[in-house]
Amino acid sequence: MISVTLETLQDVIERALRRAGLTPEDATVCARVHAESTRDGVSSHGLDRIPRLVDYLARGWVDPQGAFESVQALGALEVYDGHLGLGVPHAMRATERAIALARQHGMGLVAVRNTTHWMRGGTYGWQAVEQGMAAIMWTNTESCMPAWGASEQSIGNNPLVMAVPGGRAPLVLDMAMSQFSYGRLGVLKERGEQLPVAGGFDDSGQLTCDPQAIQVTRRILPTGYWKGSGLAILLDAMAALLSQGRATHEIDTVERGSGTGSSQVFMVFDPDQLGGIDACRAMVDDMTAHLSKAAPDESGRAVRWPGASTFHRRHDSADIVVNPDIWSQVQRLAGDRPRS
Template sequence: MGRIAFDEMCSTVTRAFVNAGMSEDKALRSARVHTESSLDAVYSHGLNRVPRFVEYLQKGWVDADAEPTLLRDMGPMEVYDGQRGPGILNALTATDRTLELAAQHGLAIVALRNTTHWMRGGAYGWRAAEQGKILIAWTNTESCMPAWGAKDTRLGNNPFVMAVPRKEGPVVLDMAMSQYSYGKLQTTRLKGEQLPYAGGFDVDGNLTTDPVAIEESRRILPTGFWKGSGLAIMLDILAAALSEGSATHQIDGIDQGSCTGCSQIFIAFDPDRLGTSEHLQQAVNGMVDYVNGSQPADPNRAVTHPGQNTVAARMDQQKNGILVDDDIWREVVSLAG
């Protein structure tokens, strides 16, 4: 493992995307989100995902030049077709449009269909909260997780984001409906480590902390067992229904890599427009202080709120450089030419 400065990583990833057919502007905007994800220690959806995204561009599974188009305008709700363009850029467009509509109406929904992998969902939560808005967003995916009680994969792990603004730093929850995402399995495997808790089943049906065994079986564990399974189903149905797009079983039929053709929902609230800003800050500060004041089960580990560890990782890596897997960095440098 080595460390790379933010600007060097961002410019290298940008060159890799330009070489794969993106315009300079789109490549830079996409690369910045990948780099920010690695800065926040979400390597699985940052630098580590770059080679796969380049592969999808080269195969034509992602259209580098596509722009989202408006399908339906219902005032505070709009529906867009992502035209299978770069998922980061589509999601940034959807987030920003949701925030604009929320500023007008107090709350807003943008539904996005026929898009591609948005990489780290938390990127859009941080973006909204840093502009003083509340965001709830999720995406469906191809099937990669068994329904509770099943052996074969029929559900997406359907990442879900909730973000709340706070003057002292936003509170941001970014999670999949699986106990660990496949990206987390990858980063744990690359480190030669075990998961801290059971994350799925091995080929014999035994719960395991071994990321290699879970990747082999493809039986990741729904978070909360049957509850995570149920939430994944409902998020999938709502994403497809509200966007008039594809559900997981239809994304499986597209069969063009991870998330190609997926459906996404962005819901925003503007506390200033709703007249609740002061109360929101009181509520979020009170809850953050209450949680942080918990008696820790492990005296060496503080109890944190969602997003707090992300900020700590960000500050460390801004100062010391972003940790990279040496093999992945060499591959990305090669793609950059």
């Protein structure tokens, strides 16, 4: 592994995306999100995704000109069509519009249909809390996980994001409905590490902690077994209903790579109209203080709360550790000669 600065990481990604056909504005936005995701410890949806995104652009699976078009406005609820455009800028626009609606109505909901992969969902939760807003957001995906009781992929892992602003630090949950995402499996496989708990099934139908075995069968385990499966199904149905877009089984027919054709929901709430932002922040600070005082388990590690690791990473000035093979690949995409 090698280390690079955030500025260098963003610059190389931006130039790679501009060469792939993005406008300067979109390349800058996407590069910042991918670089920050890598810094925050989610390289699977940051730097590591750039070669795949460039490939999707070259194939025409993601349209860099795809507009974010208004379809319907119902007071605090609005629907947009993404026209298979860039998922990251679309999601950022949807979040900003939901924030504007929340400031007007107390809450705002923006649903987006026919869009593409939003990369790290937590990006948009942080976008909301940094403006003093609370949020619930989710996306559906193509079939990539077996429903509970099935041996083949039939539901999406349908990531869910929830965020509430705090004074010292916010609460930000970003989780897929699978115990581990495919991106996480890939990272641990490259490191030669096992999963801390079972994350899927091997070719004998047995639960395993071996990421490579799960990658082979593609039978990832729903979080909470039947509960995660049920939640994934309902998140899918609600996303398709609210956006009037595709459900998972319909996304499967698009056949343009991961996340293309998906439906997404961005719900934002204004704490100022719900008891006041100061009360909200005090409540979150009290919660995190309470959690931090709890006696640690046998591992001896500090008790964690959602968003804690990202918050601490964002206040760490250390360089960012990246996979050298992927870094060299992205450097080439940017037109550079890779160097260690």
